[in-house]
Amino acid sequence: MHRLLILLAIVLAGLSGTGPASGAQDWVVVKADGRDYLTMDNIAEFYGLSAVKRNDREASATSGVRNIRTTAGSPDFFINNLKFILSYPAIERDGKVCISRLDLVKLVEPVMRPSRIKNAEPIDTVVLDAGHGGHDSGAMSIYGPERAFALDVVMRAKALLQATGLKVVLTRGDDTFISLEDRTRIANQYKRGIFIAVHFNAGGYGTGVESYTLAPRGVPSMMADGPAVSDFNDCRGNARDAENIALATATHAALVVKTRMFDRGLKRARFVVIRDITIPGVLIEGGFQTNPYDAKLIATAGYRQLLAQAILQAVQNYRRAVGNEQQLPTVVHTDESGKREPEKTAKRETPAPVKPSPGVKPAPVAPPSGN
Numbered sequence: 445m446h447r448l449l450i451l452l453a454i455v456l457a458g459l460s461g462t463g464p465a466s467g468a469q470d471w472v473v474v475k476a477d478g479r480d481y482l483t484m485d486n487i488a489e490f491y492g493l494s495a496v497k498r499n500d501r502e503a504s505a506t507s508g509v510r511n512i513r514t515t516a517g518s519p520d521f522f523i524n525n526l527k528f529i530l531s532y533p534a535i536e537r538d539g540k541v542c543i544s545r546l547d548l549v550k551l552v553e554p555v556m557r558p559s560r561i562k563n564a565e566p567i568d569t570v571v572l573d574a575g576h577g578g579h580d581s582g583a584m585s586i587y588g589p590e591r592a593f594a595l596d597v598v599m600r601a602k603a604l605l606q607a608t609g610l611k612v613v614l615t616r617g618d619d620t621f622i623s624l625e626d627r628t629r630i631a632n633q634y635k636r637g638i639f640i641a642v643h644f645n646a647g648g649y650g651t652g653v654e655s656y657t658l659a660p661r662g663v664p665s666m667m668a669d670g671p672a673v674s675d676f677n678d679c680r681g682n683a684r685d686a687e688n689i690a691l692a693t694a695t696h697a698a699l700v701v702k703t704r705m706f707d708r709g710l711k712r713a714r715f716v717v718i719r720d721i722t723i724p725g726v727l728i729e730g731g732f733q734t735n736p737y738d739a740k741l742i743a744t745a746g747y748r749q750l751l752a753q754a755i756l757q758a759v760q761n762y763r764r765a766v767g768n769e770q771q772l773p774t775v776v777h778t779d780e781s782g783k784r785e786p787e788k789t790a791k792r793e794t795p796a797p798v799k800p801s802p803g804v805k806p807a808p809v810a811p812p813s814g815n
């Protein structure tokens with residue numbers, strides 16, 4: 445068994461109002477494929493990180509527990525070792541690794557500085573949405589249907605959340621079919637709520653966990669969303685873009701840390717349940733029913749309890765992220781055994797071992813550039 449050490453630092457809040465660190469910021473805009481791109485060097489400087497380190501096509505920058513990393517030609521972008529999927533792959537121009545302006549504004553900025561989210565409503569309610577139900581079984585494994593496992597996770601999460609004093613609403617509390625429209629209607633009754641949908645994946649031998657948040661206007665969906673919704677349609681949920689990414693980040697981080705499953709990344713989609721809600725929302729895929737390793741785990745109460753704990757952690761992370769707390773919570777998770785690592789998967793990526801350095805506060809960063 446190899447030793448796996450994961451440090452996942454979720455830097456939340458507390459960065460605004462501390463004044464500029466490095467004075468004026470000159471952004472160098474690189475044009476490619478009709479889009480604006482910005483260099484990792486610029487981005488690292490803006491967020492008060494170290495000078496960019498290069499390793500072939502990879503570019504990374506660090507400051508204390510904060511770090512960013514991407515590779516030219518890849519859509520994977522890591523923030524504090526958590527994987528995000530860029531709308532457009534990183535590129536290399538004139539020897540510099542760059543990401544699109546859209547990804548900087550809609551992804552990196554709200555994740556790096558969630559406390560700057562304007563008008564984030566304090567929340568008192570969590571709407572939990574167990575996918576499928578009744579005649580709609582969802583993905584099947586030899587152990588049972590997605591509809592049953594999703595409901596079980598939601599019931600477990602409900603108990604954990606209620607114990608902290610939060611109000612919990614279920615779109616379904618038993619094995620009945622609820623339309624997607626009814627699910628969003630229920631969610632929209634709770635103005636001070638957040639919405640978390642629970643699903644399990646299907647598709648070959650794919651493995652691991654992923655989270656979906658609503659694609660902002662102009663941002664391509666990474667999934668077939670049923671009836672085509674143009675990237676340029678304004679969906680109801682887009683009023684909550686910044687909160688959506690903050691919630692999805694908090695949720696995906698908790699999911700990866702708690703389950704120790706392969707991190708498939710945080711992705712964008714326009715699924716009905718996250719598209720037509722007026723409160724912040726996220727959809728999690730807690731593993732693959734079609735993968736023998738994942739399916740066996742999903743069928744255990746212990747794993748489903750971990751998913752429920754991840755949901756509780758997600759809610760707590762989110763509340764902290766959009767609040768005004770000056771603390772910088774760090775989630776450190778050490779796995780000495782690596783026993784939850786799937787044995788056989790086509791392609792595995794494990795966060796590179798890093799030394800935990802809790803308590804290191806990031807340098808203050810310059811104020812936003814107004815984009």
Ligand SMILES: [Zn+2]
Nearest residue numbers: 575582643644
């Ligand atoms: Zn599903």
